[in-house]
Amino acid sequence: xxxxxxxxxxxxxxxxxxxxxxxxxxxxxxxxxxxDLRFHTLEWARLGAATVLWPLQRAAYLPVDAGMDLGxxxxxxxxxxxxxxxxxxxxxxxxxxxxxxxxxxxENQRLRALLEMKERQPAIGQVADIxxxxxxxxxRRVIIDKGSQAGIEAGQAVVDELGIVGQITxxxxxxxEVTLLTDKDQAIPVEVQRNGLRAILASASAGALELRYLAxxxxxxxxxxxxxxxxxxxYLPGLPVAKVVTVDRENSLAFARIACAPVAGVxxxxxxxxxxxxIAQARPDEAAPTQEPSTKGxxxxxxxx
Amino acid sequence: xxxxxxxxxxxxxxxxxxxxxxxxxxxxxxxxxxGRFPILPDWVALTLAFWCIREPLKVSMGTAFMLGLIMDVAxxxxxxxxxxxxxxxxxxxxxxxxxxxxxxxxxxALHVFPMLLGTQLIMLLTRLIxxxxxxxxxxxxxxxxxxxxxxxxxxxxxxxxxRPVERDDNRPI
Numbered sequence: 001x002x003x004x005x006x007x008x009x010x011x012x013x014x015x016x017x018x019x020x021x022x023x024x025x026x027x028x029x030x031x032x033x034x035x036d037l038r039f040h041t042l043e044w045a046r047l048g049a050a051t052v053l054w055p056l057q058r059a060a061y062l063p064v065d066a067g068m069d070l071g072x073x074x075x076x077x078x079x080x081x082x083x084x085x086x087x088x089x090x091x092x093x094x095x096x097x098x099x100x101x102x103x104x105x106x107e108n109q110r111l112r113a114l115l116e117m118k119e120r121q122p123a124i125g126q127v128a129d130i131x132x133x134x135x136x137x138x139x140r141r142v143i144i145d146k147g148s149q150a151g152i153e154a155g156q157a158v159v160d161e162l163g164i165v166g167q168i169t170x171x172x173x174x175x176x177e178v179t180l181l182t183d184k185d186q187a188i189p190v191e192v193q194r195n196g197l198r199a200i201l202a203s204a205s206a207g208a209l210e211l212r213y214l215a216x217x218x219x220x221x222x223x224x225x226x227x228x229x230x231x232x233x234x235y236l237p238g239l240p241v242a243k244v245v246t247v248d249r250e251n252s253l254a255f256a257r258i259a260c261a262p263v264a265g266v267x268x269x270x271x272x273x274x275x276x277x278x279i280a281q282a283r284p285d286e287a288a289p290t291q292e293p294s295t296k297g298x299x300x301x302x303x304x305x
Numbered sequence: 306x307x308x309x310x311x312x313x314x315x316x317x318x319x320x321x322x323x324x325x326x327x328x329x330x331x332x333x334x335x336x337x338x339x340g341r342f343p344i345l346p347d348w349v350a351l352t353l354a355f356w357c358i359r360e361p362l363k364v365s366m367g368t369a370f371m372l373g374l375i376m377d378v379a380x381x382x383x384x385x386x387x388x389x390x391x392x393x394x395x396x397x398x399x400x401x402x403x404x405x406x407x408x409x410x411x412x413x414a415l416h417v418f419p420m421l422l423g424t425q426l427i428m429l430l431t432r433l434i435x436x437x438x439x440x441x442x443x444x445x446x447x448x449x450x451x452x453x454x455x456x457x458x459x460x461x462x463x464x465x466x467x468r469p470v471e472r473d474d475n476r477p478i
Contacts, residue, residue: 025369029373030389032388036383037383050378056332056333135381141381177381
């Protein structure tokens, strides 16, 4: 019975006390946090929920998409003309390389066959659109419009026309999540193109990159191009990653501080290429030489008894 | 219930489906991708704080927890981050509900601002412990914007309750 907008206040049936409920929900949240962070057991729940949320997410993206389309429509003719011109020039500049690419590839395969080296994997990939940047301000990730339905797997490398953008870290049925190079937890093994010096490139603060663990006298110069070394078995070797911006050789520090900037448009949005998964080459058989010491060890242990 | 406890006008009772609808709209508004630094507030936190203050018996920590889980999945953040922050927000809002409703709307916003800021601080703390990078102070602006939107939001969400009790066929609403 409600009199002028009031139902009778439930004096006695209010359930557990607020503090008890708070304690319950806070401990539940903390348990979830631990389960996700420490044991990574909640991926299946995330996958299911994300699949259910997908139509809603897509619908929320529509107005933004429409706005961008409108912006494109209103962009002036001259701008488009200029862009067209620039693209044509770029195509001409690269045509020379592209025309010889197949020839060089074949020659390379032949030479490798002659030298009895393992054949290099050809780079195959799928084009995907970057839909939006994930709302999470603590990490640098973007969502692309290809998912497990298109055969995308976690761990694949993502590149644009200039170089490496990032790596696929999570795959949903229709979308997948790319962790950008500039994310704090992302590291990538690289080598300096000029001299083949190997190092690890990791993110510094605020979207910059730094080359880690190189001695202060390491042969790195400003302007050096860093390419993937391929040692990780994830990225194909030789893909451009970053350029060295400053080299700070302060002797009081153990390592040189080498700041780099990504070559690819990591924080820009557009189309990217998801490279096919690289199958790591089998390691040479190490079983034979290690057999000896292990049996010796067993013998010596037996003697000790 | 009155608009604020000091006002003399008595409003219609709130409908449960309307609360659900506004919370769903807030989730939808949060899903709109606006890049890494949205100037717009966390709509879910704001709407949740509103209903926890207005109707502490109807909307409280259970709702907050569920909304938190939805936002965790939608934001691709770690599970439990939003849930923890929203549950604490709902608790604070519920406890302060009787105090806050005595104030006029602008002073209510002054109460809401530290609540939203606290929600962001809890999320920040969770992520920093998990090893994420500090997103910069610009991120906290969304709390400020959220508090500034308290005044229009209150009128918007109370609109259905402002209807008169008796029906009049000649009146448009």
